[in-house]
Amino acid sequence: MDPTPPQVACFEAGIKFGSLYHQFAGTPVSPDSAGSLARAMEEAIENQPYCESVTVSVRTEALQAAIEDADAEYTELTGRFLEVEMVIEYDGVTVETSMSMDGDYPLMEVDDLRD
Amino acid sequence: MDPTPPQVACFEAGIKFGSLYHQFAGTPVSPDSAGSLARAMEEAIENQPYCESVTVSVRTEALQAAIEDADAEYTELTGRFLEVEMVIEYDGVTVETSMSMDGDYPLMEVDDLRD
Amino acid sequence: MDPTPPQVACFEAGIKFGSLYHQFAGTPVSPDSAGSLARAMEEAIENQPYCESVTVSVRTEALQAAIEDADAEYTELTGRFLEVEMVIEYDGVTVETSMSMDGDYPLMEVDDLRD
Amino acid sequence: MDPTPPQVACFEAGIKFGSLYHQFAGTPVSPDSAGSLARAMEEAIENQPYCESVTVSVRTEALQAAIEDADAEYTELTGRFLEVEMVIEYDGVTVETSMSMDGDYPLMEVDDLRD
Numbered sequence: 001m002d003p004t005p006p007q008v009a010c011f012e013a014g015i016k017f018g019s020l021y022h023q024f025a026g027t028p029v030s031p032d033s034a035g036s037l038a039r040a041m042e043e044a045i046e047n048q049p050y051c052e053s054v055t056v057s058v059r060t061e062a063l064q065a066a067i068e069d070a071d072a073e074y075t076e077l078t079g080r081f082l083e084v085e086m087v088i089e090y091d092g093v094t095v096e097t098s099m100s101m102d103g104d105y106p107l108m109e110v111d112d113l114r115d
Numbered sequence: 116m117d118p119t120p121p122q123v124a125c126f127e128a129g130i131k132f133g134s135l136y137h138q139f140a141g142t143p144v145s146p147d148s149a150g151s152l153a154r155a156m157e158e159a160i161e162n163q164p165y166c167e168s169v170t171v172s173v174r175t176e177a178l179q180a181a182i183e184d185a186d187a188e189y190t191e192l193t194g195r196f197l198e199v200e201m202v203i204e205y206d207g208v209t210v211e212t213s214m215s216m217d218g219d220y221p222l223m224e225v226d227d228l229r230d
Numbered sequence: 231m232d233p234t235p236p237q238v239a240c241f242e243a244g245i246k247f248g249s250l251y252h253q254f255a256g257t258p259v260s261p262d263s264a265g266s267l268a269r270a271m272e273e274a275i276e277n278q279p280y281c282e283s284v285t286v287s288v289r290t291e292a293l294q295a296a297i298e299d300a301d302a303e304y305t306e307l308t309g310r311f312l313e314v315e316m317v318i319e320y321d322g323v324t325v326e327t328s329m330s331m332d333g334d335y336p337l338m339e340v341d342d343l344r345d
Numbered sequence: 346m347d348p349t350p351p352q353v354a355c356f357e358a359g360i361k362f363g364s365l366y367h368q369f370a371g372t373p374v375s376p377d378s379a380g381s382l383a384r385a386m387e388e389a390i391e392n393q394p395y396c397e398s399v400t401v402s403v404r405t406e407a408l409q410a411a412i413e414d415a416d417a418e419y420t421e422l423t424g425r426f427l428e429v430e431m432v433i434e435y436d437g438v439t440v441e442t443s444m445s446m447d448g449d450y451p452l453m454e455v456d457d458l459r460d
Contacts, residue, residue, distance in 0.1 A: 003125060003225040010122040011212070011225050014129020023137040023257055025421060026370030028249070033273035040270030043263035047304035070449050074277035076370060076423060097126070104415050110118040110126050138372055140256030140306060143364070148388035155385030158378035162419035185334050189392035191255060191308060219300050233455040237355040240348060241442070241455050244359020252368040327356070340348040340356050 006115050009090035012050045013097045016086055017108045020045045020054070021079065021099075029081070030067065030074040034058035037077065045086070052087040052094075059083060059101075079106025121230055124205035127165045128212045131201055132223045135160045135169070136194065136214075144196065145182065145189040149173035152192065160201070167202040167209075174198060174216075194221025236345050239320035242280045243327045246316055247338045250275045250284070251309065251329075259311070260297065260304040264288035267307065275316070282317040282324075289313060289331075309336025351460050354435035357395045358442045361431055362453045365390045365399070366424060366444075374426065375412065375419040379403035382422065390431070397432040397439075404428060404446075424451025 003011065024041055038056040045054045063081045067074060075081075084099040093115040099108045118126065139156055153171040160169045178196045182189060190196075199214040208230040214223045233241065254271055268286040275284045293311045297304060305311075314329040323345040329338045348356065369386055383401040390399045408426045412419060420426075429444040438460040444453045 001228060003228050007122055007125040007228060008225060010118060010126040011129040011223075014126040014131075015133040015223060016129075018130040018133025018135075019137045019258070020133075021137075022134045022371055023254075026367055026423070027253055027270075028274045028277040030277050033270075033277055036266070036269045036273045040257075040263075040266045043266045044258045047258040047260050047263055072450070078371070078421060105417070108126075108130060110123060113116060113118050113122060134373070137256055138369075141252055141308070142368055142385075143389045143392040145392050148385075148392055151381070151385045151388045154381045155372075155378075158381045159373045162373040162375050162378055187335070193256070193306060220302070231458060233355060233458050237352055237458060238455060240352040241355040241359040241453075244356040244361075245363040245453060246359075248360040248363025248365075249367045250363075252364045252366075338356075338360060340353060343346060343348050343352060 005091040006093045006113055009050070009088055009093040009095045010110055010113070012090050013086065013088040013095045013110065014108075016045050016048055016051050016054070016088065017084070017097065017099060019048065020056075020084065024077055025079070027077040028074050029058075029063065029077045031060055031064055033074075034060065034063060050088050050090045052089050055085045057083045080104065082106065120206040121208045121228055124165070124203055124208040124210045125225055125228070127205050128201065128203040128210045128225065129223075131160050131163055131166050131169070131203065132199070132212065132214060134163065135199065136221075139192055140194070142192040143189050144173075144178065144192045146175055146179055148189075149175065149178060165203050165205045167204050170200045172198040195219065197221065235321040236323045236343055239280070239318055239323040239325045239343070240340055242320050243316065243318040243325045243340065244338070246275050246278055246281050246284070246318065247314070247327065247329060249278065250286075250314065251336075254307055255309070257307040258304050259288075259293065259307045261290055261294055263304075264290065264293060280318050280320045282319050285315045287313040310334065312336065350436040351438045351458055354395070354433055354438040354440045354458070355455055357435050358431065358433040358440045358455065359453075361390050361393055361396050361399070361433065362429070362442065362444060364393065365429065369422055370424070372422040373419050374403075374408065374422045376405055376409055378419075379405065379408060395433050395435045397434050400430045402428045425449065427451065
């Protein structure tokens with residue numbers, strides 16, 4: 001059957017998460033450049049339809065530790081350096097979603113849905 | 116409130132679409148290389164959780180026309196050269212989704228949901 | 231035979247250009263979000279070895295025109311919306327490179343080399 | 346001063362390496378899907394100007410080990426799972442380049458240049 005508005009709202013939320021992750025994964029990142037990357041990720045994805053707000057925080061300690069472990073000066077962006085919150089609004093439905101670490105895996109979840 | 120299984124299934128479907136699109140957008144592509152790219156896109160995204168099948172077709176005529184218009188030998192992958200179908204299964208729910216052109220915009224949609 | 235320092239400097243310059251282009255091509259972009267994306271591109275690539283400076287300018291008129299042509303609110307980043315200058319220093323060699331439009335094609339070039 | 350043909354050939358070689366790496370870094374990959382991804386990488390980059398041949402090998406043991414360490418079924422593509430060889434020809438100059446692991450870092454190098 002056809003999807004309901006809450007289901008489409010969740011589909012749209014998922015699109016934004018997949019976009020954010022796979023557009024920016026692999027970007028060279030260091031503690032000094034993490035802030036500008038986080039801002040660009042937020043503003044880029046907020047362009048997409050139904051996307052009310054995106055908040056990206058870099059997990060600076062995890063990032064610094066990874067760089068030191070590799071005896072390097074920067075590393076590549078991957079999910080374990082990120083915490084993301086996103087609000088999607090579609091046809092009267094509000095979806096709150098987030099990505100945070102579940103053990104070693106960056107888990108994307110629908111935290112709350114209101115219609 | 117917490118999402119229902121059909122809503123989570125739609126969220127998961129969206130993640131796969133955003134991933135597929137933004138991982139591969141910008142890839143150099145020509146009619147000769149379109150087939151290997153389509154296969155790689157399918158198999159890459161089928162790795163993701165709950166993703167039963169991905170089918171990617173390149174719109175070869177649109178691709179050829181864009182390359183000729185630019186007097187070039189290849190171009191960069193973007194949504195208007197693609198048709199995608201995907202089946203997601205999550206907790207007993209099956210979601211069928213697709214991406215195809217709606218005018219000039221590559222529209223991602225939930226076509227059918229069964230639980 | 232083995233490459234000379236000026237040749238390696240040019241190789242390193244090319245790596246940065248390919249990285250910048252293919253990491254960020256496809257990013258959703260609008261006039262409002264172009265500035266944060268340009269800053270993130272600069273700071274991300276400046277992390278890479280031997281990269282002294284990166285300057286990214288968005289061609290706002292071309293961007294605005296593309297968005298209006300498509301009757302849209304944003305588009306995807308591609309080379310025709312960018313002008314980029316980069317300075318690479320490797321083993322006493324300075325390479326100045328740029329990307330700008332040559333007709334419809336974003337041409338990456340070595341503008342000057344000093345050792 | 347202006348670059349010589351061997352220097353431009355090295356610049357072009359670098360572009361291809363940066364493109365290959367940053368276009369495909371972050372792609373979901375498993376031992377089963379590694380082959381189609383490697384073929385797509387080769388054929389995509391061979392579209393670019395002056396690129397005679399690209400050979401991508403996936404380091405299957407390192408990939409399998411990373412997946413098992415994370416108790417996962419797939420991981421994201423990064424340089425430590427790849428070996429790449431590339432031949433560039435520009436204005437009578439042939440450049441052979443490769444990427445392979447130097448400790449923990451995927452090192453891109455000019456191996457040989459002939460004019």
